[in-house]
Structure formats: C-alpha cells, structure tokens
Amino acid sequence: MQSLSLILSRFSLSHYDPEKLEYIRKLILAIFEARRIVASYNLVIVVLILVVASLHWRRKRNDHWKWRQRVERQPSAGDAEASASSSSSSTIQGSLTPPTTSKPLDMERLPLLEAKSPRRAARARISSSVSAWLVRQPPPLPFVNRTLPSNGTSLLVICWLGLNIFIHLFRLPFCWDFFYIFADRAGLVFIVNLPLLYLLGAKNQPLRWLTGYSYEALNIFHRRVGELMCLEAVIHFISMVLWQFVIAPEWIRVLTKTREYWVHPIILCGLGAFVSYELLYFTSLGSFRQRWYELFLATHAFLQAAALVFLYFHYPITRLWVLLSLCIFLVDRFMWRFWLKRSHVTADLSILEDGETYLVSADWGIPPLPPTQSRWWWPTFSKRQSVVYGWEPTDHVFLTVPALGRSFYLQAHPFTIASAAPGTGTELSAGKHAWLSLLVRAHDGFTAELLRYAETHARVPIILDGPYGSTHALEMLRASGCAILVAGGSGIAVTFPLVWALLHQADRQSDEAEDEGSGDIKAVRRQKVRMLWVTHSRSHQSWIPEQQLDELVARGLDLVIPQPTAEAGRPDVCGLVSGWIADGVADGQEVSVVVSGPDGLNMSVRNVCADAIGAGGEVRVAVEKFGW
Known part of the structure; x- marks a missing residue:
C-alpha cells in the first residue's frame, strides 16, 4: 500500500495552488472515511458469528435433551420387541444390491401433510424444499472438475463475499481523480480479513467451539478468505501502479521518479508481502498439496511469518491487525500444538494384507488427574489437552516420526x-486404557517412507499432536432414533x-439400569444403528478386525459390506440408504446420516438425504471429509 506520507509530501509542494489544495483535502477526507467504513467489517463478522453460535448451541441443547429423553424413557412392550429384533442383525457381505428388507424411498410414506391445515402444509412444503436445497450438493464444475460444497455452504460464502464487495465499494467516489481510494480500499479489505484468515487456519480456535463446525469444515472458509485476500492484493498492487504511472494527475506523477518509487521502503515491504501471500496461495492449491505435501508444510509456516513481517513495515495502519494475527499464529503453534497438545509415545507398526496399508498403533493407561484438576482453568491450560488423556470419535491427530530422518522431524501429517x-473429561478414571490406531495408506513422501521403515522395524517412537475434531456428528447421531453411517474405503x-x-454407550447405560434394579432396558437401546462399508478390494476388509465387527453386530448393528467394487462394480448405495431412511x-x-468417503460417494449420500428432506422427512446429514 502506498504511504499516505507520499501524498502529504506532494501536498507540501502544491499548497500554493488552491485547486490542488482542495483536491488533496478531498482525497485525504475520502481516505479517512474509507478507514471508518472498513473498520465496521469485523464488527459485522462478530455479529454473524454470534448468530451462528446461538443457532448451534440451541441445536446442541435440543440434541442433548432428545438423547436424555431416549435414555430416561421407559420402553413399551412393542419397543422391547423392536429392540430384540434389531439386536439380531447380521453382517451382510458380498451383496451387490440392497437387501430385500430395505425399500426404496416412498414419498407417500413421508408424513409431510399429516394432521396439517392447507396453510400449514404449504409452509411445511416450502420449508422442506428450502432445507433440501441447502443440504443438496451440486455436481463438480465442468472442465476443471472442482468439487463444490453444499448449497448452504456456498450461500454462506456468497453472502460473505457480498459483504466484502459492499465494504470495498460503499461510498466510493467513482471518478478517475479518486481512483487512489479504490486502490487503497482493496488494501484495507485485505488487512481487516487478516485476523479471520489466521483464526480459521488455526487448529485450536474458538470458532469450532462456538459454531460446532469441525476444523475440516472451517477450512473451506479459510481457503475462501485466503483466495479473496490474494485477489484483493492483486487489485491493490495493479491499481496502485496504474494510479502512480497512468491515472494520477500529471502534477502528482512528476513528483516521484520511477526508480525512487520502486526502491522506497514502503513499496519494497509491500512487494515482499504481496509475493509472500501469492506464493502462499499457489502452494496451498489442492493439486500442489497432493503432489508436494512436504514442500507445502515447509513453505507454509515460513511464508506466513515472512508475509506478516513485510506487512508490518509496509503501512502503519496494518500493525494492529498484523500483531493480532501474529498472536493467533504463535498461540496456536507454540502454546497449543508444541506444548499442550504434544505427546511422545512408542507405536507398533503392522503392514496389512494389501501390502500398501499399515497400522500405527499404541496403547497406554489414562494418567490420573493432577491435584489441580479442581481449578476452573486446569482443563484448558494443561497437558490434559493432549491425546494421552483421551479423544472422541472422528478426532484426528498429526503424526511426526523423527526416526525417518531430520527432514521428517518438522513434518506433521494428519490422520483420523x-x-x-x-x-x-473428568469421567476418565485412573487406570482406564486407551488403544489408538492410525490407518495409513502409502502414497509418496512421508507415507511411503514410513511403509519402508515398517518393513524392517516393528516399533518406532512417534510424536502425536492432537486430538482435533468436533463432536457434532456424535451428538447428532445420539439424538436420533435411527443412525445411518456410510463409509467408503478408509472412511471406515x-x-x-x-x-x-453409540452401541457400547447403550450397553453401559443398560448395565447402569440393571444395577439400579429397574429391570428395564433403557430406550437408547432401541436406536437403530446401520452401517454400510464400501471397499475397493477384498483385502481392504482386513483394515478392521472381523471380531470387532462381529461384536458390533452382536450388540445390534445392522452392517452391510457389499462385494468389493473391483470385483462386482459399485453397489446401489443410493437405493440402500434411501430405503433405510424411509x-x-x-x-x-x-x-x-454420517458419510465419509470419496467425493462421489459423499455427494450421492448427501443428495439422497436432500431428497428425503424435500419430501418432508426429518433427516439430518453430516459429511466427514478431510481436505488437507
């Protein structure tokens, strides 16, 4: 961003001309007005976050209430029969089509208009149609084949983009004499989005707790913020150059020579920040990350630090936002990830049947809680944040294996x-055991090196950073009467x-009921739990021990494992899931419904749920996908 001092210096040389004096005065007033307008942006963002947070906590409270109602309600005789029948489910393997017990989605069966007046029915249809559209995921973009998020996520991104465009153009003087304001406003929009960019990119962030979104979901917004900022940086850079050498009045342009302009410290720092953030954008592209993930890791932290330093010295108004962003970055990286979340354990390495997949597993006893556990700040600012003290379903950790070499000591790779x-939490008592397994498929770089290491070593010391994740999927499943889970490949x-x-907690609560002498099976056992696991190869079914799947089936899981797609083609996932929903x-x-798998599978299941919602069904869906 070009310094305001350059304009003021020109003013000192042109004060003798009343017209030039008036022009400089209007330009300075427009600049300060732009500062006031852009300063309101983060206030609007805070209000929007609070609105989303209030909706999330309302839903979270309702989910907890539904779960407690199912736990505490006494079942009827018919419910007991349903519970008994669900516990007799068995593993279905080798079926290409859905079982005959599942029926296709029948719109007639969905109670959209039941006991409703015509006006209420019309409102229900409109509400269902809107909800279905928000849940639906459109097909990938043609030519570039880029996967799009759900319509609801896209709508939220579009609203945020609209807010930024409004901030950029509001009360902007649309005339060439004041084109500097347009260029300056682009830089301001970049600056005020800086803390949001670093907050969304942090692994430990209050937004996850406030909104219920996992890091993976928030990462979509992190990338969109980064893309907008890089676009604003390009606009700012090009516009400033055009202003300085083409658009500015002649009496301003002649005051600064070309070489003097480009070697000015403010301009040099601006160029350094511009190049750093543009390199950050290109090295963060999905195609770059997939091919050179290690290089992405190495450059990401360095370029972030360099960009903040350049930006700090580029223009004084940026310093507050830069320091705030730097504080977010340092607290997340050093206090949380390198101290509170970091654990050293020794893991076992075992190569699975297909020869390309292996398990990194470790076990330990949950440590006893320290004496300071009674203090209110202890759960937050303590080593209890690390994976050693437990984790929740869908959580992931970052794995570092220093034994692979020095270059790998600084690499942290995410695995579910x-x-x-x-x-x-405090319910974990001393002596309880934790068994941790990471399912790793070898590709290039780190995973291939670790596979070669596993061929000659059975154990290896590792560093775990985590856990990270969200309990949204688990809370949603607990609150429902019918839980459906769909896994594609390693989505298991x-x-x-x-x-x-879900199933072990139900048994624990039933045991508590028996201990209390009630003699009744609690209602949580009546929950239908169904899972579909689609694999590509028969050897992939060894990723989860068969005895563990059999134990889940014995506890009431309705499990379907079709024949591998390499042998029988793709199963009718949509037909099976729609039948379960119906x-x-x-x-x-x-x-x-929770689905985790390739993009095509996720989209198909999401859209099946959207069809059911549009037909009036009470259906919720969560997609667990990691986009690193």
Whole structure:
C-alpha cells in the first residue's frame, strides 16, 4: 500500500495552488472515511458469528435433551420387541444390491401433510424444499472438475463475499481523480480479513467451539478468505501502479521518479508481502498439496511469518491487525500444538494384507488427574489437552516420526484415529486404557517412507499432536432414533469409532439400569444403528478386525459390506440408504446420516438425504471429509 506520507509530501509542494489544495483535502477526507467504513467489517463478522453460535448451541441443547429423553424413557412392550429384533442383525457381505428388507424411498410414506391445515402444509412444503436445497450438493464444475460444497455452504460464502464487495465499494467516489481510494480500499479489505484468515487456519480456535463446525469444515472458509485476500492484493498492487504511472494527475506523477518509487521502503515491504501471500496461495492449491505435501508444510509456516513481517513495515495502519494475527499464529503453534497438545509415545507398526496399508498403533493407561484438576482453568491450560488423556470419535491427530530422518522431524501429517475412543473429561478414571490406531495408506513422501521403515522395524517412537475434531456428528447421531453411517474405503476410520461409541454407550447405560434394579432396558437401546462399508478390494476388509465387527453386530448393528467394487462394480448405495431412511421416517423417528468417503460417494449420500428432506422427512446429514 502506498504511504499516505507520499501524498502529504506532494501536498507540501502544491499548497500554493488552491485547486490542488482542495483536491488533496478531498482525497485525504475520502481516505479517512474509507478507514471508518472498513473498520465496521469485523464488527459485522462478530455479529454473524454470534448468530451462528446461538443457532448451534440451541441445536446442541435440543440434541442433548432428545438423547436424555431416549435414555430416561421407559420402553413399551412393542419397543422391547423392536429392540430384540434389531439386536439380531447380521453382517451382510458380498451383496451387490440392497437387501430385500430395505425399500426404496416412498414419498407417500413421508408424513409431510399429516394432521396439517392447507396453510400449514404449504409452509411445511416450502420449508422442506428450502432445507433440501441447502443440504443438496451440486455436481463438480465442468472442465476443471472442482468439487463444490453444499448449497448452504456456498450461500454462506456468497453472502460473505457480498459483504466484502459492499465494504470495498460503499461510498466510493467513482471518478478517475479518486481512483487512489479504490486502490487503497482493496488494501484495507485485505488487512481487516487478516485476523479471520489466521483464526480459521488455526487448529485450536474458538470458532469450532462456538459454531460446532469441525476444523475440516472451517477450512473451506479459510481457503475462501485466503483466495479473496490474494485477489484483493492483486487489485491493490495493479491499481496502485496504474494510479502512480497512468491515472494520477500529471502534477502528482512528476513528483516521484520511477526508480525512487520502486526502491522506497514502503513499496519494497509491500512487494515482499504481496509475493509472500501469492506464493502462499499457489502452494496451498489442492493439486500442489497432493503432489508436494512436504514442500507445502515447509513453505507454509515460513511464508506466513515472512508475509506478516513485510506487512508490518509496509503501512502503519496494518500493525494492529498484523500483531493480532501474529498472536493467533504463535498461540496456536507454540502454546497449543508444541506444548499442550504434544505427546511422545512408542507405536507398533503392522503392514496389512494389501501390502500398501499399515497400522500405527499404541496403547497406554489414562494418567490420573493432577491435584489441580479442581481449578476452573486446569482443563484448558494443561497437558490434559493432549491425546494421552483421551479423544472422541472422528478426532484426528498429526503424526511426526523423527526416526525417518531430520527432514521428517518438522513434518506433521494428519490422520483420523481409527480405533474406539475412550472419551475425554473428568469421567476418565485412573487406570482406564486407551488403544489408538492410525490407518495409513502409502502414497509418496512421508507415507511411503514410513511403509519402508515398517518393513524392517516393528516399533518406532512417534510424536502425536492432537486430538482435533468436533463432536457434532456424535451428538447428532445420539439424538436420533435411527443412525445411518456410510463409509467408503478408509472412511471406515470415521464411522467405526462412531458406531462403537453409540452401541457400547447403550450397553453401559443398560448395565447402569440393571444395577439400579429397574429391570428395564433403557430406550437408547432401541436406536437403530446401520452401517454400510464400501471397499475397493477384498483385502481392504482386513483394515478392521472381523471380531470387532462381529461384536458390533452382536450388540445390534445392522452392517452391510457389499462385494468389493473391483470385483462386482459399485453397489446401489443410493437405493440402500434411501430405503433405510424411509424405514426410519415411516416409524416416526428422526434419521441422522454420517458419510465419509470419496467425493462421489459423499455427494450421492448427501443428495439422497436432500431428497428425503424435500419430501418432508426429518433427516439430518453430516459429511466427514478431510481436505488437507
């Protein structure tokens, strides 16, 4: 951003001309007005976050209430029969088409108009249609084949973009003499988005707790903020150059020579920040990350630090925002990730049947809580934040293996925890055991090196950074009467811990009821839990031990594992899931669906749920996908 002092210096040389004096005065007033307008941006963002947070906590409270109602309500005789029948489910393997017990989605069975007046029915249809459209995911963009998020997410991004465009153009003097204001406003929009960019990129952030979104979901907004900022930086750079050498009045342009302009410290720092953030953008593209993930990791932190330093010295007004962003970055990286969340353990390495997948597993006893556990600040500012003290289903950790070499000591790669979660919080007593497994598929770089290491070593010391994640999916499933989970390939690392938590918690609550002498099975056992696992190869089914799947089936899981797609093609996932949804809706239950797999599978299941919502069904869906 060109310094305001350059304009003031020109004013000192042109004060003898009243017209030039008036022009400089109007220009300075417009600049300060732009400062006031842009300063309101973060206030609007805070209000929007609070609105989303209030909606999330309302839903969270309702989910908890529904869950407690199902736990505490005594079942009827018919419910007991339903519970008994659900516990007799068995594993279905080798079926290409859905079982005959599942029926296609029948719109007639969905109670949209039941006991409703015509006016209320019309409102219900409109509400269902809007909700279905928000949930629906459009097909990928043609030519570039870029996957799009759900319509609801896209709408939220568009509203945020509209707010930024409004801030950029509001009360902007649209004339060439004041083109400097347009260029300056682009820089201001860049600056005020800076803390939001670093907040969304932090692994430990209040937005996850406030809104319920996981880091993976918030990462979508992080990338859109980064893209807008890079665009604003380009606009700011080009506009300033055009102003200085083409558009500015002649009496301003002649005051600064070309070489003097480009070697000015303010301009040099601005160029350094511009180049750093543009390189950040290009190295953060999905195609770059997939091919050179290690290089992405190495450059990301360095370029962020360099960009902040350049920006700090580029223009005085940026310093408050730069310091705030630097504080977010340092607290997240050093206080949380390098101290509170960091754990050193020794893991076992075991190569699975396909020869390209292996398990990194470790186990330990949950440490006893320190004496300071009674203090209110202890759960937040303590090592209890690390994975050693437990985790929740769908959580992930960052894995570092220093034994692979010096270059790998600074690399941290994310993996979903594929084993059952012991939970977190004060309910964990000393002596409880934690079993952690990471399912790793070898590609290039780090995963290939670790596979070669596993061929000659059975154990390796590792560093774990985590856990990270959100309990939204688990809370949504607990609150529903019918829980449906769909896994594609390694997506089983997400769905298996969720199913394990649902069914084992139900048994624990039933045991508590028996201990209390009630003699009744609690209603949580009546919840239907169904899971579909689509694999590409038969060897992939060894990723989860068969005895663990059999145990879940014995506890009531309705499990379907079709024949591998490499042998029989793709199964009719949409038909099976729609039949399960129709069964749940027909029984008057709320249906919750969690899907984790390739983009095509996620989109298909999401749109099946959108169809059911549009038909009046009470259906919720969560997509667990990691986009690193």
